[in-house]
Amino acid sequence: xxxxxQPPSMDCAEGRAANLPCNHSTISGNEYVYWYRQIHSQxxxxxxxxxxNNETNEMASLIITEDRKSSTLILPHATLRDTAVYYCxxxxxxxxxxxxxxxxxxxxx
Amino acid sequence: xxKVTQSSRYLVKRTGEKVFLECxxxxxxxxxFWYRQDPGLGLRLIYFSYDVKMKEKGDIPEGYSVSRxxxxxxxxILESASTNxxxxxxxxxxxxxxxxxxxxGPGTRLTVT
Numbered sequence: 001x002x003x004x005x006q007p008p009s010m011d012c013a014e015g016r017a018a019n020l021p022c023n024h025s026t027i028s029g030n031e032y033v034y035w036y037r038q039i040h041s042q043x044x045x046x047x048x049x050x051x052x053n054n055e056t057n058e059m060a061s062l063i064i065t066e067d068r069k070s071s072t073l074i075l076p077h078a079t080l081r082d083t084a085v086y087y088c089x090x091x092x093x094x095x096x097x098x099x100x101x102x103x104x105x106x107x108x109x
Numbered sequence: 110x111x112k113v114t115q116s117s118r119y120l121v122k123r124t125g126e127k128v129f130l131e132c133x134x135x136x137x138x139x140x141x142f143w144y145r146q147d148p149g150l151g152l153r154l155i156y157f158s159y160d161v162k163m164k165e166k167g168d169i170p171e172g173y174s175v176s177r178x179x180x181x182x183x184x185x186i187l188e189s190a191s192t193n194x195x196x197x198x199x200x201x202x203x204x205x206x207x208x209x210x211x212x213x214g215p216g217t218r219l220t221v222t
Binding site: 032034041042043044045046049087091096097098099100101102 | 113142144149150151152153154157167168199201209210211212213214215216
């Protein structure tokens, strides 16, 4: 049970921001939100994670709503190489990751 | 850079054969994982290991076993391969206490005929 809900697919124009939503309405207070992505024919790649504050790194930004029931991963300037399946995962402590079906992002030239 | 390697990218085996999938990581990670990935089902955890000779069942361990004799190597074993085990198999590793940041190998696409 992945505990998250994501749209199955999204399109984004190259150079524009890609905003990928994730619903996690049953998240508990000590669960973190993680994002991974999987480019075709490769293993998944860690992107970012957060608890309640917004986070930013060299790859993306993570915006978590105040009630923590949803979040958005933002790729500020999407490129063709960002075409991938993006997974939103909630987990606590040192438990294994549970991957759902993710969102297939297609970046279009 | 962390490197996780898997013994084969593509493998074809017959029903009933014993199959070994090997995974090696070079960063002294304590945690290692085996997943399978199927269209429409996402990644599903088969087994994981926190240390040498230790193993834990994941969500779908039936039909599989694992071996961790050395820290850097985690093997997935299909004792008697069946056609429903045709899948992409992914190995990953992480530091102890850092299951959030897993490093994945390139995957092995296994076909059982």
